[in-house]
Amino acid sequence: MKILVVDDEKDIQPLFQQRFRREIRNGELEFVFAYSGEEALKCLQEYLHQAVLILSDINMPGMSGLELLKNIKEKHHQPPPVVMMITAYGDADNYNKAMKLGADDFITKPVDFNSLKETIKTRING
Amino acid sequence: MKIRYLFYSFLLACFAFLQSNAQESTLEGKQKTDSLYQLINGHSNDNQEKVLLLNEYARQCFLNYEFQKGLIATRDARELSEKIEFKGGEILYYQTLTAFLGDFGSMSSYYQNLAEVLLEDSNSKLSVYYSDLKLPADYFNNLINSVNDLLSVYKYFEKIGDKEITAAIIDVIKTHYFFQSDYPATLRYVNVASDLFDDLGMNYPTTLYSTYKMRLQYLLGEEAEAKKIELELVDLIEKNEDTIGVIAMNMAMPFSNSGRFALGIEYHLKSIKAFKQVGNYKMLADEYRYLGNDYLNLDMNSNSAASYKSYIATGEYLNDSSMIFRGYRHLVVPLINLKEYEEARRYMNLVLDDPNSENKVPLLAAHNEMEGKIQMDQGKFAEAIPYFTEAFDGYKQDYRSRWSVPFMPFYIASCYFQIGDYKKALDYVLLSVEMEDALNSNRTNFKIQVNLLVSEIYEKLGNRDKAFEFLKKYQEFSAESDSLDEANRVKDAEVRAIIDKNEKEIFQLEEDRRQKEQQNRLQRLWIFSIAGALISAIILSLVLYRNNKNKQKTNTQLKEQKEEIQITLEKLKETQNQLIQSEKMASLGELTAGIAHEIQNPLNFVNNFSELNKELLEELEVERSKPKGDRDENLEKEILNDIKENEQKIKHHGQRAEGIVKGMLQHSRSGSGQKELTDLSMLADEYLRLAYHGLRAKDKSFNADFHLEIDENLPKIKVIPQDIGRVLLNLINNAFYTVSSKASAIEDSGYKPRVSVKTKGIKTGKGKDAVEIRIKDNGFGIPSSLKDKIFQPFFTTKPTGEGTGLGLSISYDIITKGHNGEMRVESNVLSDENIKNNIETGTEFIITIPK
Numbered sequence: 001m002k003i004l005v006v007d008d009e010k011d012i013q014p015l016f017q018q019r020f021r022r023e024i025r026n027g028e029l030e031f032v033f034a035y036s037g038e039e040a041l042k043c044l045q046e047y048l049h050q051a052v053l054i055l056s057d058i059n060m061p062g063m064s065g066l067e068l069l070k071n072i073k074e075k076h077h078q079p080p081p082v083v084m085m086i087t088a089y090g091d092a093d094n095y096n097k098a099m100k101l102g103a104d105d106f107i108t109k110p111v112d113f114n115s116l117k118e119t120i121k122t123r124i125n126g
Numbered sequence: 127m128k129i130r131y132l133f134y135s136f137l138l139a140c141f142a143f144l145q146s147n148a149q150e151s152t153l154e155g156k157q158k159t160d161s162l163y164q165l166i167n168g169h170s171n172d173n174q175e176k177v178l179l180l181n182e183y184a185r186q187c188f189l190n191y192e193f194q195k196g197l198i199a200t201r202d203a204r205e206l207s208e209k210i211e212f213k214g215g216e217i218l219y220y221q222t223l224t225a226f227l228g229d230f231g232s233m234s235s236y237y238q239n240l241a242e243v244l245l246e247d248s249n250s251k252l253s254v255y256y257s258d259l260k261l262p263a264d265y266f267n268n269l270i271n272s273v274n275d276l277l278s279v280y281k282y283f284e285k286i287g288d289k290e291i292t293a294a295i296i297d298v299i300k301t302h303y304f305f306q307s308d309y310p311a312t313l314r315y316v317n318v319a320s321d322l323f324d325d326l327g328m329n330y331p332t333t334l335y336s337t338y339k340m341r342l343q344y345l346l347g348e349e350a351e352a353k354k355i356e357l358e359l360v361d362l363i364e365k366n367e368d369t370i371g372v373i374a375m376n377m378a379m380p381f382s383n384s385g386r387f388a389l390g391i392e393y394h395l396k397s398i399k400a401f402k403q404v405g406n407y408k409m410l411a412d413e414y415r416y417l418g419n420d421y422l423n424l425d426m427n428s429n430s431a432a433s434y435k436s437y438i439a440t441g442e443y444l445n446d447s448s449m450i451f452r453g454y455r456h457l458v459v460p461l462i463n464l465k466e467y468e469e470a471r472r473y474m475n476l477v478l479d480d481p482n483s484e485n486k487v488p489l490l491a492a493h494n495e496m497e498g499k500i501q502m503d504q505g506k507f508a509e510a511i512p513y514f515t516e517a518f519d520g521y522k523q524d525y526r527s528r529w530s531v532p533f534m535p536f537y538i539a540s541c542y543f544q545i546g547d548y549k550k551a552l553d554y555v556l557l558s559v560e561m562e563d564a565l566n567s568n569r570t571n572f573k574i575q576v577n578l579l580v581s582e583i584y585e586k587l588g589n590r591d592k593a594f595e596f597l598k599k600y601q602e603f604s605a606e607s608d609s610l611d612e613a614n615r616v617k618d619a620e621v622r623a624i625i626d627k628n629e630k631e632i633f634q635l636e637e638d639r640r641q642k643e644q645q646n647r648l649q650r651l652w653i654f655s656i657a658g659a660l661i662s663a664i665i666l667s668l669v670l671y672r673n674n675k676n677k678q679k680t681n682t683q684l685k686e687q688k689e690e691i692q693i694t695l696e697k698l699k700e701t702q703n704q705l706i707q708s709e710k711m712a713s714l715g716e717l718t719a720g721i722a723h724e725i726q727n728p729l730n731f732v733n734n735f736s737e738l739n740k741e742l743l744e745e746l747e748v749e750r751s752k753p754k755g756d757r758d759e760n761l762e763k764e765i766l767n768d769i770k771e772n773e774q775k776i777k778h779h780g781q782r783a784e785g786i787v788k789g790m791l792q793h794s795r796s797g798s799g800q801k802e803l804t805d806l807s808m809l810a811d812e813y814l815r816l817a818y819h820g821l822r823a824k825d826k827s828f829n830a831d832f833h834l835e836i837d838e839n840l841p842k843i844k845v846i847p848q849d850i851g852r853v854l855l856n857l858i859n860n861a862f863y864t865v866s867s868k869a870s871a872i873e874d875s876g877y878k879p880r881v882s883v884k885t886k887g888i889k890t891g892k893g894k895d896a897v898e899i900r901i902k903d904n905g906f907g908i909p910s911s912l913k914d915k916i917f918q919p920f921f922t923t924k925p926t927g928e929g930t931g932l933g934l935s936i937s938y939d940i941i942t943k944g945h946n947g948e949m950r951v952e953s954n955v956l957s958d959e960n961i962k963n964n965i966e967t968g969t970e971f972i973i974t975i976p977k
Contacts, residue, residue: 011731011775018738018768059822061832088726089822110730 001124002047004032006040006056006068007086019113029120037063041071044081053123058087058094066097073102082123086111159186174214177207178255181218185225189265191272194279196226197291214255217241223294225259228266232334233297263485267525270302293322293331300338307566313342329667333359357691375413378420390420395914411440411449415456422460426948427891430460451480455489458496464891467500488527491520495530498537503893507541514538532561536576543579548586555580570607574600724786724819728779735772735779742769786812801844806897806975807836807885813851814883817858821866828866830879837886843897843977845945850975853937857901857971858883860933864905864969880904888974895977896947904968907955916951947975 005016013033023029032047034040037060044052054072058065065085073080082104087094090108098106105119162183166176180203187196200222207215220241227234238259245256269276276299283292300315320335336355343352378393394417401410418433434457441449454473461470474493478486498513518534521527539555542548558576562569577600584593746765749757811834821828858881865879884900908916917938941947953969954960960967 009727009731011779014771014775015731015734015738018742018772019734061834064829064831109726110733113734 001028002030002032002050002052003120004034004040004043004047004052004054006034006037006054006060006065008035008057008060010035020117023117036060037065037068037071040068044072052081053120054081054083055086056083058085058098059089066094066101069098069101069103084119159183159190159192162186173206173210174212177203177210177212177215177218180206181222184222188226188269189262191268191275193226193272193275193295194282197279197283197295200226201288201291213244214252217244217252217255220244221257221259223291225261226294227297228269229259229261230266231297231301233294233331236330236334269298270305273299273302276302289322289326290328293319293326296322309342309345313339313346316342327667354688357688375409375416378416388424391417391424392914394420407440407444411437411444411446414440415453418456418460422463425463425891427460427463431457431464434460447481451477454480455492458492462496462499465503465893470496470500485524487520488524491517491524491527491530494520495534495537502537502541507544511538511541514541529565529567532558532565532576533572534558535561536572536579539579539583543583543586548583552580552583552587555583570603574603574607577603722819722823724815725783728782728786731779732776732783735776739769739772739776742772801846803842804845804847804850805840805842806845806850806899807834807840809847809851810834810836810854810883810885810899813854814858814881817855817862821859821862828862830862830865830869830881832862833880833882835882835884840885840887840897841895841977843895843975845975846940849940849944853940853973854883854899854901856933856937857973861901861903861905861969865903868905878904890974890976896974897977899973899975900970901973902968902970904966907967908951908953908969909955910953913951913953917949941973941975945975947973949973 005012013031016031016033017024020029020031024031032043034043037056040054040056041063056065056068063071065087069083069085072083080102083102084105084107085098085103086107086109088109090106095106104123107116162179166179166183180199184196184199184203187193187199200219203215203222204219206212207219220237223237224234224241227237229238241256245253276295280292280295280299283295296315296319300312300319303309303311303315316335316338320332320339323331323335336359340352340355340359343349343355375394375397378390378397394413398410398413398417401407401413414433414437418430418437421427421430421433434453438450438453438457441447441453454477458470458473458477461467461473474496478489478493480489494513494517498510498517501507501510501513514534514537518531518538521531521534535554535558539551539553539558542551542554555576559580562573562576577596581593581596581600584590584596742765746762746769749762749765814832814834818830818832861881865881869877869879881901881903884902886898886900888896888898890896916934918935938949941949950972951969952972954965954967956967959965
């Protein structure tokens with residue numbers, strides 16, 4: 001199972017790699033990172049035929065997370081990949097927009113990694 | 127068109143127009159007056175002929191510098207023609223006064239206009255009394271140097287009580303003292319003439335003299351008095367829409383001449399607008415030239431060149447070749463500053479071929495100065511010296527170029543200094559100091575440069591005492607210049623506030639007027655193009671004549687108004703201070719929201735990585751507690767390595783948060799900031815994010831694309847970081863504000879709000895390194911009618927309560943006054959033309975800060 005993490009903060013990569021150290025070592029999960037919406041779309045092209053779960057930040061320069069979500073849900077694979085939004089702005093407006101565009105989950109920063117782990121595991125196994 | 131200057135503008139003196147040396151010999155002139163005199167006596171029966179001959183006799187007397195005889199004949203002719211009610215006599219009288227005044231200056235233009243208007247109003251048979259005056263080129267110089275003669279003639283006419291001729295004589299005397307830089311004496315005579323004009327009910331000259339008074343009082347440091355007149359004149363502009371052009375022009379002059387160029391430009395632009403409306407192209411042309419001078423003085427060379435080009439274009443329209451050539455001469459200066467050497471040379475060559483000029487000496491001098499400057503700019507100092515020496519010799523021969531003379535030895539000294547010949551450099555620079563002192567000038571900026579050079583030369587020559595002495599002088603002048611800047615800034619802000627108050631009203635007046643104009647356009651255009659200024663004067667005189675009847679009442683009203691304005695002014699000052707403070711706090715508020723979010727991210731990292739480290743340490747402990755054989759050495763190494771890296775990340779993000787807090791503290795600290803070497807790209811990045819998150823925090827639905835493009839090799843420059851940060855924050859906030867308003871106004875239209883910031887290293891017109899920052903949005907754009915207002919204090923388009931209207935004006939001051947930079951705006955609004963040419967609407971602010 002590939003998980004694509006999209007965020008303009010580069011240190012997200014070592015953070016996730018360590019937080020999911022065991023899962024990565026066991027080969028349970030595999031992480032791929034993209035630093036903008038545009039880069040994320042390119043990645044998706046590459047992994048077109050693999051199951052992918054996407055974790056995306058909303059506020060990024062250039063293509064925003066919501067635009068990325070819309071793009072994926074409208075134009076991509078059948079069935080579309082699971083997309084979970086992560087944002088510092090946990091307001092109702094953002095939440096509604098994300099849900100309307102078909103987001104599968106909505107997580108507010110700071111991220112509770114234990115519950116994130118469980119959510120991901122249920123998604124994959126369920 | 128006749129050449130008329132209101133005043134010499136000293137910077138332009140180097141290009142003062144030419145004089146011919148042709149002068150009839152006095153002997154021949156005497157014979158002429160004698161034979162005219164006999165003719166007058168022979169025509170005792172034909173009074174009209176007698177008036178004509180008396181005027182010719184008077185003009186001939188002036189050419190022989192027999193002013194008393196000439197003016198008595200002028201007066202006799204006037205009285206005779208009044209007695210026989212002879213219209214042609216009036217034309218003759220006005221032109222004789224023009225001739226006496228040397229066809230130079232505002233009063234001379236005024237009389238010439240009176241004559242021209244009479245000619246146009248009358249049937250054509252009077253045209254025989256009108257003639258094109260041809261005066262020898264040195265007449266005016268000789269006239270103002272005959273001040274002793276003139277003083278006695280003045281006393282004579284004062285005694286016999288001829289007010290108009292007395293005032294005309296004083297007009298010359300005051301110019302003499304003005305050129306001598308004796309401002310107290312000038313003011314004394316200006317006051318006398320002003321009272322005389324007032325008594326005579328001649329309102330245009332009275333207004334004109336008010337502007338002279340204002341200017342002199344500024345020069346003499348009598349600020350309060352000057353301000354009073356200024357306010358009265360502002361009032362006049364407001365009340366007399368027909369005279370806006372003329373009054374605004376005369377008001378701009380004192381500002382331009384006392385170094386307050388920004389306000390000068392403001393009035394000149396006003397005046398240009400008015401002259402364009404009434405189609406008065408002669409005045410319009412002059413205004414373009416003055417505007418060009420002011421831009422030049424502010425080192426805004428491309429604006430200056432553009433103004434001179436408009437001047438030339440107007441000259442072409444009027445088919446006036448002397449105007450066109452004068453335009454070429456002016457245009458050369460900004461072109462050199464812009465390093466457009468080829469173009470500059472081309473215009474200079476045209477000037478040298480000017481068929482109107484007989485005296486090529488000052489032109490050749492200007493040409494040599496240009497070549498010298500070009501060489502100097504290219505670092506060829508030895509080659510530059512002969513050019514400047516030639517120019518020096520040339521200017522010295524020409525009285526009108528006297529303001530240019532001290533620059534030449536200064537340039538020569540700079541060149542010798544560069545090639546290491548300090549002895550020669552010293553000789554020349556001291557000569558420059560001496561000549562500048564003799565002019566009794568107040569060109570502080572030049573004095574700063576000269577004294578610094580003297581000090582540097584003495585230092586090289588090992589004369590420490592002298593070096594120190596001149597360094598001190600340099601510092602004194604610098605301090606003077608700083609305090610002047612400071613005073614100007616406060617004054618400008620006050621007057622602007624008052625003008626703004628009246629702006630709307632004036633705009634309305636202009637609008638009404640434009641509509642009226644269209645109804646009767648042909649006729650009005652005709653009338654106005656004949657004598658815009660004069661008609662204005664007549665209307666003004668009617669208004670004031672009516673006022674005269676009720677003088678008592680008006681006086682009390684005026685007094686009340688004055689007091690009211692005084693009180694308003696003081697209130698304004700107070701409010702302004704409060705507003706500046708609240709603008710600061712408002713932008714601090716905008717910042718904090720952004721800061722909160724910006725800090726959240728690094729703090730999350732700090733927390734996460736430190737938690738991770740705790741886990742890793744536990745894991746390590748578990749591993750180490752295993753029996754020796756079971757321990758995985760590689761895993762232990764890996765864990766230790768991760769701990770180390772995480773530690774670094776914790777530190778990195780901690781510092782990031784610290785930097786943001788520091789920035790916030792700096793922003794709230796009051797203006798005691800020091801200039802320090804700063805990476806403007808980083809600053810721009812920081813404030814772009816802060817502005818974005820600030821707005822985002824205030825309005826959750828807000829979203830816009832923002833983009834930073836930086837020049838990797840951008841030089842660090844010395845700026846006050848919190849001040850520049852404030853400017854950036856302000857401009858970026860405005861940009862986000864406009865794109866988000868636009869987005870909510872045209873929802874679901876596919877509009878993508880976008881703000882971009884770009885930094886770039888550039889070279890200025892003078893070849894200095896500078897940094898350019900561009901802040902661009904694709905919002906509504908700024909209509910051109912507002913473009914010149916946006917930098918004025920208290921101007922805002924935001925709804926009441928949302929903006930202080932000070933953001934841009936403070937930003938403008940920070941860039942231009944605090945950092946010697948430039949700030950300009952380019953904008954496109956929605957229009958058919960822009961749609962057709964596929965030009966996107968939006969605004970771009972461009973800041974340039976020199977290194």
